[in-house]
Amino acid sequence: AQTVTQSQPEMSVQEAETVTLSCTYDTSESDYYLFWYKQPPSRQMILVIRQEAYKQQNATENRFSVNFQKAAKSFSLKISDSQLGDAAMYFCAYRSPQGGSEKLVFGKGTKLTVNP
Amino acid sequence: ETGVTQTPRHLVMGMTNKKSLKCEQHLGHNAMYWYKQSAKKPLELMFVYNFKEQTENNSVPSRFSPECPNSSHLFLHLHTLQPEDSALYLCASSTQTGALNTEAFFGQGTRLTVV
Numbered sequence: 598a599q600t601v602t603q604s605q606p607e608m609s610v611q612e613a614e615t616v617t618l619s620c621t622y623d624t625s626e627s628d629y630y631l632f633w634y635k636q637p638p639s640r641q642m643i644l645v646i647r648q649e650a651y652k653q654q655n656a657t658e659n660r661f662s663v664n665f666q667k668a669a670k671s672f673s674l675k676i677s678d679s680q681l682g683d684a685a686m687y688f689c690a691y692r693s694p695q696g697g698s699e700k701l702v703f704g705k706g707t708k709l710t711v712n713p
Numbered sequence: 714e715t716g717v718t719q720t721p722r723h724l725v726m727g728m729t730n731k732k733s734l735k736c737e738q739h740l741g742h743n744a745m746y747w748y749k750q751s752a753k754k755p756l757e758l759m760f761v762y763n764f765k766e767q768t769e770n771n772s773v774p775s776r777f778s779p780e781c782p783n784s785s786h787l788f789l790h791l792h793t794l795q796p797e798d799s800a801l802y803l804c805a806s807s808t809q810t811g812a813l814n815t816e817a818f819f820g821q822g823t824r825l826t827v828v
Contacts, residue, residue, distance in 0.1 A: 601755070634819075639821060640801060640803075640821045640822045640824075641819055641820065641821045641822070642803065642805075642817075642819035643819075644816055644817075647816070688755075688756070700758050700761075700769070700771075701756075701758065701817060702755070703755040703756040704755055705753065705754065705755050706755075
């Protein structure tokens, strides 16, 4: 079974600075998707960025980018020019390619605080 | 407007009560999901419905009973719950199951407290 580990329960960053959230996962599959979701105090989970395992190029979405290291099974999220609105819980998630399997496997999350 | 709406936002119920959580999506999706989010634990997938048919039950106790009358609505019927069932229950939807690049859209959750 796949597992996702986020080793940083909490992180903090100064406004306008850069922060990196770590995520590692365990799988025997060669093709899969990885996601970072953001959950602000409103509780709604919002997709931040996703990475296809067969793509070597790291995904980027504006100030958000990932460092995907397939061999190391590492999928970290970098937030540049941090803003107060970035404060939230961040969840790393794995999705299997097995047909009919909709199971998103989540990590325990990292609480990000942005200091003004 | 999130596209996925859950009601109620908060619910307090006794262990002998029967209540229902409701989820509605207006995104034209055909797959819907229930997740449980407990403190200090990863989100746990509970149920998956695709075109109104249940395709996954992740070993959920029978005191949780899902219902999907159509592709836009999903219910979670609750009865004789335990205090450890207190959690945030999240509903999600997506375009189809089995596709790797399917993005799940989440509702804002129902905060359930069992007393």
